[in-house]
Structures are given as structure tokens and as C-alpha cells.
Amino acid sequence: MNNIDRKNFHSQVVDLLKSARNKVVRSVNQTMVITYFEIGRMIVDKEQDGKERAAYGENVIKNLSKVLSVEFGKGFSERNIEQMRQFYLAYSIPQTLSAVFNSGNPSENSENKMIILSWSHYLKLMRIEDLNERNFYEIESYKNNWSLRQLQRQFDSALYTRLVLRRNKAKVNELSEKGLIIEKPIDAIKDPYILEFIGLREHTIYSENELEQEIIDKLEHFLLELGNGFTFVARQKRISFDEKHFRIDLVFYNRLLKCFVLIDLKIGELKHQDLGQMQMYVNYYDREIKLNDENKTIGIVLCRDKSESVVEYTLPENNEQIFASKYETVLPSKEDLKSLINYK
Structure with missing residues (x-):
């Protein structure tokens, strides 16, 4: 041998x-x-x-x-x-719609609903008072094979709340019944993204390069925050045309959406030029990189601060490719999240 x-x-x-x-x-x-x-x-x-x-x-x-x-x-x-x-x-009492997902159908036997997670997971889940929120975390823990620590982190970062605040009532109900279903680009976008794991405090002075390096150093945590289906492709990806060179901070691929996801990092306030630059990156990928059987590229400008008006008037009304999201370097409370998103 x-x-x-x-x-x-x-x-x-x-x-x-x-x-x-x-x-x-x-x-x-x-x-x-x-x-x-x-x-x-x-x-x-x-x-x-x-x-x-x-x-x-x-x-x-x-x-x-x-x-x-x-x-x-x-x-x-x-x-x-x-x-x-x-x-x-x-x-x-059948209060959870999480099922043994292998079968594809919810079981009527409440015991069958509970054999998919560990006892430690359920000790945490029992403490979540909101039934819909508990159902969501139970389903997502199973689907994504979250450890207890990952479940705790997603709860602490108010993942459910962040997703709820971007959805209508029907979509909120879907979260508690099926978990996060990604069918179109907007389903994969969060606002804000919580990056407490990078270790940069709220008022720390840092550069975009330092932010990028911290994300790369903790890529596993960043992929967890991005959500389902993301795989890392490249950092500082160079694209060139007309003897001009540009670099995209981070490139990912989402297997569920079957498309590239480009991320640009901005440590300051979002400007309309940032969105225009991302539009150029997305257009390039759509025309030069993506295959015929792949879907259109998604671009996310991840910024420290943004004006909704700048986003609204810079991007077309039917936009489904370019997104701007805030990021936070500390874990905000659910009340803070509501004010961050200007929830009404």
C-alpha cells in the first residue's frame, strides 16, 4: 500500500x-x-x-x-x-410547527417534534416567551445544525426581530412555520447586520481595510451572520476594463439563490457614489462572470450609517439587485433595533 x-x-x-x-x-x-x-x-x-x-x-x-x-x-x-x-x-400542546424535516411534513406527535435538538437547546428555547419566535429558532437550529452557542448568539443578536421588521404579516407567519425561506434576493438581506464578533467597539477608530481583515479572520462567524447558503469566494477581487482597475472588497456565492453576492465595506456615511460603484460591479459580474444558468448578481453596500432617502432616489423603483445595509459592532437591544430600522 x-x-x-x-x-x-x-x-x-x-x-x-x-x-x-x-x-x-x-x-x-x-x-x-x-x-x-x-x-x-x-x-x-x-x-x-x-x-x-x-x-x-x-x-x-x-x-x-x-x-x-x-x-x-x-x-x-x-x-x-x-x-x-x-x-x-x-x-x-402542539405549539411548534417544527417537524422532522426529513419527512417534509409536520408530525402530529409532539414527541417527534422534539427529537431533533439536544436537551440543552430546549432549555434555551423554553425561555423564549414569544411562541412564534421560539418556533423560528427551533426550526433554524435544526435546519442549520446550530450548536447551543450559535443559537444563543443568534438570539442575542435578535435575528428573528431583524427579519420580522422587514416583513409583512404573512411573511412573519411563514418565519414561525417554516423558518427563513430564501426565494428572492431581498429574503437574504438583513438590515442591520450585527458584527459584534469582530471585536471592534462602537466608538473605535478603524479603517475599511481593518474592518475587512477582522471579517476575514472571523469568516465562520460572518457566514453565520450572512445566513443560509453563503460560501466565500474572494476578497479584494480585481476587475479591469479600459485600463482601469477596481477591487471588490468581498465576493460570496449563494447556493440557494444561485448567484454571486458582492459586498463593499464603508466605515462612514453612505453616499450615492457608493451605490453607483456597486451597480457597476454588479453589471460587470452579470455580463462577464456569471454563467447563463445563474441568476443576476446581488450587491450589498455595508455601511456604518445610511440615509434612506439617498438609497431611495439613487436606486430604481424596481431594484432587486443593489442593497444598502447598516452594520453594528455591538449587540443592540430589540428596542434599539426598532429605532435603527425606523420601525413604525
Whole structure:
């Protein structure tokens, strides 16, 4: 066996073991979630048999905690068992439309709805009071295989709120039923983008080159913020014509929209020239780079500040290719987000 064959063989064995371990982890998670759901159901059923439900329920949990702790050790404190009870109460009535996506159809069995995420995910999801918001994060966690840390980050950056503020009522309902569906360019655009991960504080002085470098250094985080379907293509992509040279800050490709996405970074106020320059980049890509079976290129000018009037009067009314979005380098509150977007 030569070196190449040996490396391929080793790689195949490693991949097989990783796949097996992932299946074991998923199986353990599913079993744990279903078990905790069932424990919660049994506690609630027991409570309903008591005349004084509140006091009786406390005793049920306290006594059960003592028995389980003796039998199984750590992990069955009164607080943990109360969380199982809350879990059942939160999900016993079909309140979530997240389904086992492999089948393509929502299951009527509430337990089947819950085996797609870990217990840690559901501990976080249970604390989201708005039912539509909870459904959205549950669906997106599953679809995008978010870790608990990624789920927490998306919640902290108010992803759901940012998407809701750009949609009508029908589209808001779709978010809670199906998650984020990208069918046209506007669906992939956020405003603002939250770039707290780059580590540049709100009033820090930095250049566009430094901003770009921080994004590249934390590209995985930036792709998470961009959303579904984005892959990185190039930075400082040079295009040339008539002996003139131009550089596009960042180039991505979106597999769902089947098009290139060009991003220009502006650390100051958006000017109409910035939009005109992006229009030139987009036109060049459409005429010289994209293939016949690909869709029209999208351009995003990512700026620190923008005037909606400048955007409105610079771009054509039927514009579906050029977008201007703010970016924030700190995590704003939901109230701040509403004022940032001038929500009414």
C-alpha cells in the first residue's frame, strides 16, 4: 500500500468512526429529550390527582428528586426535574410547527417534534416567551445544525426581530412555520447586520481595510451572520476594463439563490457614489462572470450609517439587485433595533 492509498484508507476509517459517534450522540440526545418529556408528563398527571395542586406538585418534585438522586446520582436536582415539568407544559400542546424535516411534513406527535435538538437547546428555547419566535429558532437550529452557542448568539443578536421588521404579516407567519425561506434576493438581506464578533467597539477608530481583515479572520462567524447558503469566494477581487482597475472588497456565492453576492465595506456615511460603484460591479459580474444558468448578481453596500432617502432616489423603483445595509459592532437591544430600522 503506497502513501496515498494508506492516507485514503486511514481517512475512510476516521470518517466512519466520526459518523458513528455523531449517530450515537444524536441517538442519546433524542432518547434523553423524549425521556425528560415523559417524566414531565408523569409529574403533571400526578399533580392533577392532588387536591392542592401547587403544594402537592412541590412535594412530588422534592420526593422524586431524592429518589432519583439516590438511584442515579447527579442530574436530578429539584430544579432539573422542574425543568422537565416545564418542558412538558411548553410542548405538550402542539405549539411548534417544527417537524422532522426529513419527512417534509409536520408530525402530529409532539414527541417527534422534539427529537431533533439536544436537551440543552430546549432549555434555551423554553425561555423564549414569544411562541412564534421560539418556533423560528427551533426550526433554524435544526435546519442549520446550530450548536447551543450559535443559537444563543443568534438570539442575542435578535435575528428573528431583524427579519420580522422587514416583513409583512404573512411573511412573519411563514418565519414561525417554516423558518427563513430564501426565494428572492431581498429574503437574504438583513438590515442591520450585527458584527459584534469582530471585536471592534462602537466608538473605535478603524479603517475599511481593518474592518475587512477582522471579517476575514472571523469568516465562520460572518457566514453565520450572512445566513443560509453563503460560501466565500474572494476578497479584494480585481476587475479591469479600459485600463482601469477596481477591487471588490468581498465576493460570496449563494447556493440557494444561485448567484454571486458582492459586498463593499464603508466605515462612514453612505453616499450615492457608493451605490453607483456597486451597480457597476454588479453589471460587470452579470455580463462577464456569471454563467447563463445563474441568476443576476446581488450587491450589498455595508455601511456604518445610511440615509434612506439617498438609497431611495439613487436606486430604481424596481431594484432587486443593489442593497444598502447598516452594520453594528455591538449587540443592540430589540428596542434599539426598532429605532435603527425606523420601525413604525
